[in-house]
Amino acid sequence: MPQTIAVLDFGSQYTQVIARRIRECQVYSKIYHYTTKPEQLQADGVVGIILSGGPSSVFSKKAPIPDRGIFELGVPVLGICYGIQLFGHLLGGKAAKSDHREYGHGTLTIKKPGRLFAGLPKKLRVWNSHGDKVIELPPGFKAIGTTENSPFAAIEDIKRNFYGIQFHPEVFHSEHGVDVIRNFLVGVCGAKQEWTTKDFIAHAVKEIRAKVGKSRVILGLSGGVDSSVAAALIHKAIGKQLTCVFVDNGLLRKGEREAVIDLYQKHFHIDLRVADSGKLFLKKLKGVSDPEQKRKIIGRTFVEVFEKSLKSIGKAEFLAQGTLYPDVIESVAIGNNPAALIKSHHNVGGLPERMKLKLLEPLRELFKDEVRQVGSALGLPREVVWRQPFPGPGLGVRVLGAISADQLEILRNADAILQEEMMESGWYWKVWQSFCVFLPVKSVGVVGDERNYSYVIAVRVVESIDAMTADWTRLPYDLLQKISSRITNEVRGVSRVVLDISSKPPATIEWE
Numbered sequence: 152m153p154q155t156i157a158v159l160d161f162g163s164q165y166t167q168v169i170a171r172r173i174r175e176c177q178v179y180s181k182i183y184h185y186t187t188k189p190e191q192l193q194a195d196g197v198v199g200i201i202l203s204g205g206p207s208s209v210f211s212k213k214a215p216i217p218d219r220g221i222f223e224l225g226v227p228v229l230g231i232c233y234g235i236q237l238f239g240h241l242l243g244g245k246a247a248k249s250d251h252r253e254y255g256h257g258t259l260t261i262k263k264p265g266r267l268f269a270g271l272p273k274k275l276r277v278w279n280s281h282g283d284k285v286i287e288l289p290p291g292f293k294a295i296g297t298t299e300n301s302p303f304a305a306i307e308d309i310k311r312n313f314y315g316i317q318f319h320p321e322v323f324h325s326e327h328g329v330d331v332i333r334n335f336l337v338g339v340c341g342a343k344q345e346w347t348t349k350d351f352i353a354h355a356v357k358e359i360r361a362k363v364g365k366s367r368v369i370l371g372l373s374g375g376v377d378s379s380v381a382a383a384l385i386h387k388a389i390g391k392q393l394t395c396v397f398v399d400n401g402l403l404r405k406g407e408r409e410a411v412i413d414l415y416q417k418h419f420h421i422d423l424r425v426a427d428s429g430k431l432f433l434k435k436l437k438g439v440s441d442p443e444q445k446r447k448i449i450g451r452t453f454v455e456v457f458e459k460s461l462k463s464i465g466k467a468e469f470l471a472q473g474t475l476y477p478d479v480i481e482s483v484a485i486g487n488n489p490a491a492l493i494k495s496h497h498n499v500g501g502l503p504e505r506m507k508l509k510l511l512e513p514l515r516e517l518f519k520d521e522v523r524q525v526g527s528a529l530g531l532p533r534e535v536v537w538r539q540p541f542p543g544p545g546l547g548v549r550v551l552g553a554i555s556a557d558q559l560e561i562l563r564n565a566d567a568i569l570q571e572e573m574m575e576s577g578w579y580w581k582v583w584q585s586f587c588v589f590l591p592v593k594s595v596g597v598v599g600d601e602r603n604y605s606y607v608i609a610v611r612v613v614e615s616i617d618a619m620t621a622d623w624t625r626l627p628y629d630l631l632q633k634i635s636s637r638i639t640n641e642v643r644g645v646s647r648v649v650l651d652i653s654s655k656p657p658a659t660i661e662w663e
């Protein structure tokens with residue numbers, strides 16, 4: 152059993168982020184409900200405990216209070232935010248409601264570095280979000296850091312190895328936050344930094360096997376990073392008990408279906424079923440020009456096709472999904488961001504209940520960059536692991552207005568040239584997304600001596616961190632020139648290529 156750091160969850164929105172930072176320090180951690188019994192922690196080989204923050208006040212009647220026995224285990228404890236109030240409240244000090252609720256940035260002045268702040272600057276910009284503060288130290292504690300509003304913003308009991316900090320070291324906005332966490336893990340708890348991606352995989356494989364037993368698992372493979380990594384991981388765990396379903400909705404890019412078959416069937420020998428349903432999607436989309444309507448139809452048809460494929464596979468007990476941690480928050484927090492709908496779209500909402508399937512989500516606690524590391528370690532190629540995002544409705548929202556098979560074909564060919572040039576020049580890996588959009592307008596061109604009226608292709612290449620904002624990428628003119636002349640020369644039906652130079656906001660990344 153690896154050395155385990157227990158993160159006791161008091162309902163903080165950042166609990167998973169704490170776990171992530173611990174993984175960044177290459178230490179294994181497990182999140183426990185705040186009521187977990189000390190005996191359980193002991194049995195699990197816990198070498199340190201972190202009390203997460205939480206939205207409650209220790210003064211509230213419903214305040215989550217842990218078993219006091221956790222303070223008797225003889226292992227170091229770090230209380231974050233709500234966690235420090237618990238020290239004040241439970242160990243004989245005093246917490247009080249603060250006159251100034253501290254939210255956002257503050258400056259922590261370190262009075263005594265000790266082991267927690269070893270090697271760090273004297274002043275740190277830190278991120279706070281709380282309403283209570285410690286006003287009287289419990290016996291054995293000393294203040295080691297202060298803020299404008301609190302003389303006890305960081306405290307330690309050097310004998311028992313108890314530390315409390317009012318700020319959130321786990322969030323990106325806290326300077327040296329991860330160093331504070333590392334100091335606690337390594338300097339205070341003596342944890343060894345040896346938990347790697349390989350260990351994660353071995354651990355996940357064990358858990359999947361234990362959960363699934365001899366049952367059959369179905370996974371909807373989209374070809375995107377998350378479902379691909381989930382497929383490779385689950386396949387490693389249970390081999391032939393996994394069946395993947397890939398829905399070819401006729402809105403894919405050139406060569407995509409073949410690439411998926413090549414990788415999963417031929418390379419990984421995964422039981423892959425391809426649902427060839429391009430015609431059905433096109434039939435349902437006929438004459439529909441409203442983008443939201445198109446999305447709905449594509450989503451509904453996807454579920455229909457997927458469900459039918461499941462029936463043909465036979466009895467399964469689990470539906471696997473490549474849900475990541477940010478999907479879990481986003482789907483709650485950011486209601487109308489289309490990116491947040493990705494999962495509800497692909498994750499065939501309602502299906503698990505209807506088909507009486509249990510969910511298997513082995514990546515649920517990971518962040519995107521960690522999923523990529525897992526994917527690489529599982530042997531997935533760079534093209535899959537670092538693939539640009541591609542919307543569920545695919546080229547369906549990139550042929551503007553009503554969709555025809557001819558227009559799709561034009562777009563597919565133009566887009567393939569763009570991707571080829573982006574890959575060839577190395578720009579594909581540097582940008583967030585690069586794609587073509589089919590504009591259903593005709594403009595005049597000359598071929599030989601003849602004037603003809605053909606369609607327009609827009610090239611959209613953007614940089615972004617999270618798709619919430621984006622800027623257009625300044626590609627070199629030579630590259631743009633090559634893309635444009637190849638598209639107009641090689642794709643019949645296109646006479647003009649334009650470049651989209653709008654940022655988000657006010658424009659969006661996709662055109663529809």
Ligand code: XMP
Nearest residue numbers: 489490493540541542543544618659660661
């Ligand atoms: P926008 O166009 O809103 O896109 O700036 C933000 C990100 O979300 C992707 N996107 C979608 N993904 N289904 C998806 O799965 C959709 O309907 C959808 N619409 C936009 C888009 O490609 C970008 O990465």
